[in-house]
Amino acid sequence: MNKTGFPDWKAPDWQGMSEQYWRGVGDLSKQMMAGKMAQQTPWNEGIEQWSRMFQPKDANSTYEQLMEQSKAYLGQMESMFKHAAQGGPVDVRKLFGASADQWQQQQPWLSGLGDYAKWFKPETFAPMMNAMHGDPKALLQLPTLGLAREQLERAQALAANVMAYQREMSRYNALMSKSLEAAVRLMEDKLTERSEPGREITSAKALYDLWIDALEESYAEVALSDEFQAAYGDLVDAQMRVRGGVQSMVEKLTADLGMPTRTEIDSVHRKQAEMRRQLRASAAADVSGLSAEIAELRAELARLKSELKASVKITSAAPAEVTKPAANKASAPTRKVLAEPVASAPVLAAKMPPPIAMKSGAMKSGATPSGAKKTSIKKTDKAVTKGA
Amino acid sequence: MTPFRIDPQAALSEAMRFNEKLSAGLKSFQSVGNYEYGCTEKEEIWRDGKIVLYRFKGEGKPSTRTPLLISYALVNRPYMVDLQADRSIVRNLLGMGHEVYLIDWGYPDRSDRFTNLDDYINGYLRDAVRAVSERHGKRAINLLGICQGGAFSLCYTSIYPETIKNLITMVTPVDFHTPDNMLSHWTRAMDVDLFIDTLGNVPADLMNYCYLTLKPYRLNHQKYVGLVDMLDSPEELTNFLRMEKWIFDSPDQAGEAFRQFIKDFYQGNKLMKGGLTIGDKAVDLKLIKQPVLNIYAEQDHLVPPSASIPLKQVIGSEDYSVLSFKGGHIGIYVSGRAQREVPPAISRWLKERD
Numbered sequence: 105m106n107k108t109g110f111p112d113w114k115a116p117d118w119q120g121m122s123e124q125y126w127r128g129v130g131d132l133s134k135q136m137m138a139g140k141m142a143q144q145t146p147w148n149e150g151i152e153q154w155s156r157m158f159q160p161k162d163a164n165s166t167y168e169q170l171m172e173q174s175k176a177y178l179g180q181m182e183s184m185f186k187h188a189a190q191g192g193p194v195d196v197r198k199l200f201g202a203s204a205d206q207w208q209q210q211q212p213w214l215s216g217l218g219d220y221a222k223w224f225k226p227e228t229f230a231p232m233m234n235a236m237h238g239d240p241k242a243l244l245q246l247p248t249l250g251l252a253r254e255q256l257e258r259a260q261a262l263a264a265n266v267m268a269y270q271r272e273m274s275r276y277n278a279l280m281s282k283s284l285e286a287a288v289r290l291m292e293d294k295l296t297e298r299s300e301p302g303r304e305i306t307s308a309k310a311l312y313d314l315w316i317d318a319l320e321e322s323y324a325e326v327a328l329s330d331e332f333q334a335a336y337g338d339l340v341d342a343q344m345r346v347r348g349g350v351q352s353m354v355e356k357l358t359a360d361l362g363m364p365t366r367t368e369i370d371s372v373h374r375k376q377a378e379m380r381r382q383l384r385a386s387a388a389a390d391v392s393g394l395s396a397e398i399a400e401l402r403a404e405l406a407r408l409k410s411e412l413k414a415s416v417k418i419t420s421a422a423p424a425e426v427t428k429p430a431a432n433k434a435s436a437p438t439r440k441v442l443a444e445p446v447a448s449a450p451v452l453a454a455k456m457p458p459p460i461a462m463k464s465g466a467m468k469s470g471a472t473p474s475g476a477k478k479t480s481i482k483k484t485d486k487a488v489t490k491g492a
Numbered sequence: 493m494t495p496f497r498i499d500p501q502a503a504l505s506e507a508m509r510f511n512e513k514l515s516a517g518l519k520s521f522q523s524v525g526n527y528e529y530g531c532t533e534k535e536e537i538w539r540d541g542k543i544v545l546y547r548f549k550g551e552g553k554p555s556t557r558t559p560l561l562i563s564y565a566l567v568n569r570p571y572m573v574d575l576q577a578d579r580s581i582v583r584n585l586l587g588m589g590h591e592v593y594l595i596d597w598g599y600p601d602r603s604d605r606f607t608n609l610d611d612y613i614n615g616y617l618r619d620a621v622r623a624v625s626e627r628h629g630k631r632a633i634n635l636l637g638i639c640q641g642g643a644f645s646l647c648y649t650s651i652y653p654e655t656i657k658n659l660i661t662m663v664t665p666v667d668f669h670t671p672d673n674m675l676s677h678w679t680r681a682m683d684v685d686l687f688i689d690t691l692g693n694v695p696a697d698l699m700n701y702c703y704l705t706l707k708p709y710r711l712n713h714q715k716y717v718g719l720v721d722m723l724d725s726p727e728e729l730t731n732f733l734r735m736e737k738w739i740f741d742s743p744d745q746a747g748e749a750f751r752q753f754i755k756d757f758y759q760g761n762k763l764m765k766g767g768l769t770i771g772d773k774a775v776d777l778k779l780i781k782q783p784v785l786n787i788y789a790e791q792d793h794l795v796p797p798s799a800s801i802p803l804k805q806v807i808g809s810e811d812y813s814v815l816s817f818k819g820g821h822i823g824i825y826v827s828g829r830a831q832r833e834v835p836p837a838i839s840r841w842l843k844e845r846d
Binding site for chain 1: 494495496497498499502503506507510511514517602603604605606607608610611615671672674677678680681682683686687689690691692707708709710712713714716717719720748
């Protein structure tokens with residue numbers, strides 16, 4: 105033991121345990137190679153049990169992720185123990201068991217648009233590109249002739265787009281390599297900082313977390329750069345052009361076979377969406393029209409009521425005029441006409457979308473004829489809202 | 493000098509413990525079986541095709557007068573706000589006396605390819621607000637918009653201000669052009685017309701791939717190494733799997749809505765700069781004069797705080813409150829801290845303005 109209370113790396117207890125451990129790993133490896141792994145093997149047994157249990161096929165499954173990351177993690181653990189046992193300066197590349205390029209190869213998601221793009225990886229088109237002996241660029245610029253000229257032209261465009269996609273993918277991958285190189289340098293700096301007494305790394309997990317931090321920081325720096333923004337945009341665009349080219353060829357084929365095409369179905373869906381919008385607009389217009397009508401009727405009712413009140417006042421002041429048939433005739437039919445809409449107004453109002461339709465209707469369109477009516481509409485508006 | 497100070501015995505123990513946890517995980521995975529998600533009982537109130545408005549059923553009677561409608565993002569499923577009994581913003585709000593509704597945007601398919609933001613905001617969201625208003629006989633209701641749903645809520649409230657009493661935005665982007673917004677940075681140079689014209693709808697897997705590459709080493713590596721620590725606890729494993737289910741249970745994105753969202757919000761930054769229209773309605777955030785509570789997460793890698801904080805500058809409200817949550821974009825719904833801090837803060841704020 106040294107002064108810190110931790111065992112010295114070169115102390116016999118570590119040496120002995122380390123040798124014992126690596127002997128065990130070596131034996132295990134031999135057994136695994138021979139297909140004779142025993143149940144009680146101390147290392148990797150958990151992983152192997154998992155592998156046997158789930159036989160993961162789906163690259164996106166939690167199990168698969170768990171297996172892959174656990175294997176990588178254990179590999180890093182081993183590497184760290186070796187480094188720790190040897191002492192001396194740390195080689196980050198050796199520590200994590202891979203050069204930046206190898207690390208990149210282990211990260212399928214780094215290859216732009218990930219598994220999702222597997223059908224559109226540049227390699228997919230290798231046979232097509234290889235078939236173009238000589239100078240592909242020159243071939244792609246040749247004019248096409250005859251009955252099949254349109255198809256040939258489409259194929260030429262697709263091949264040109266594939267070549268562009270390959271270029272963009274290389275550009276993107278170069279930036280990813282750059283970020284990994286930067287991560288290695290950053291990790292070296294972090295490890296140097298951790299060499300100060302009291303800041304040393306004391307577990308494999310702590311080392312792993314530090315490496316992830318370095319990777320993320322370096323990646324973020326690249327990913328937030330203008331260079332990456334341009335490369336990312338161009339890569340996405342390039343892949344879309346390839347997809348579009350394939351889709352147009354498939355569409356031609358399906359049309360020849362008498363099958364409905366994507367374009368035709370899109371056309372139906374577009375019309376359907378437009379019709380829905382028209383229906384919604386016309387329903388809103390109906391409601392808006394109704395609300396304006398109700399508002400006008402209410403204003404009319406209010407006016408008539410006040411007129412009636414005034415006439416009642418006059419008749420009580422001058423009883424002789426009450427018997428005038430003209431006054432009765434004037435008010436009676438108006439009441440009849442108003443009776444129905446007034447009674448039904450609250451029902452309609454309750455079904456109405458509150459104030460929105462009203463605002464976009466009569467008031468904004470200028471359909472309200474006078475300032476007085478506008479005031480009435482506002483009052484009605486409030487009443488309707490409360491009712492709703 | 494070496495950066496390592498490792499006790500050999502401890503190192504070996506660490507390795508063996510890792511291995512033992514992996515082995516224990518076999519049993520745990522077998523015992524997990526099917527796990528439920530979306531824990532609170534709810535009833536369908538209104539539906540238009542795939543879009544459904546739900547009302548959550550609380551155990552007690554609501555003590556507040558104004559109902560709350562939650563508008564979630566299109567890009568994930570809304571059961572995140574009600575993931576499990578002990579991690580449910582909805583359940584907490586119900587327990588605090590609120591009446592809670594939620595719009596489920598459903599899973600768009602190719603027939604929804606031409607559904608645009610006008611349909612979502614002036615159509616579905618407006619209809620949902622109307623349905624809740626009519627049900628409660630209220631002219632205006634409370635609206636809680638989350639993430640992209642928050643951006644929708646801002647647009648909606650500015651267009652129909654008289655229908656919203658109080659507005660809450662949660663992890664909602666407003667300024668899309670801040671330097672630390674990686675997602676926005678990436679979308680700025682892509683040709684979104686070419687993208688949508690080619691893909692039609694945007695596949696969920698592609699969206700998820702994009703999100704994973706925001707923090708690729710943490711989300712593709714570290715997360716699964718961390719999972720090993722939970723493998724000997726069926727309960728923790730179940731929680732992890734439930735979350736994993738939510739992360740990858742994503743709807744495709746309706747092409748036209750996506751096109752407009754990228755163009756006007758991510759590329760055009762029109763919530764900040766102005767000039768945004770939804771259908772034939774102009775969006776002017778200065779018309780938002782009702783009380784606003786803006787909640788953001790300090791470690792949010794999808795909607796960085798810098799994207800949410802500027803809301804105060806662009807709205808017309810004089811009653812503006814902010815809640816800064818110590819956590820990330822997902823932790824703000826489901827972490828233990830979130831349960832202790834977020835629903836009580838929302839409830840208190842709403843009750844003061846009921």
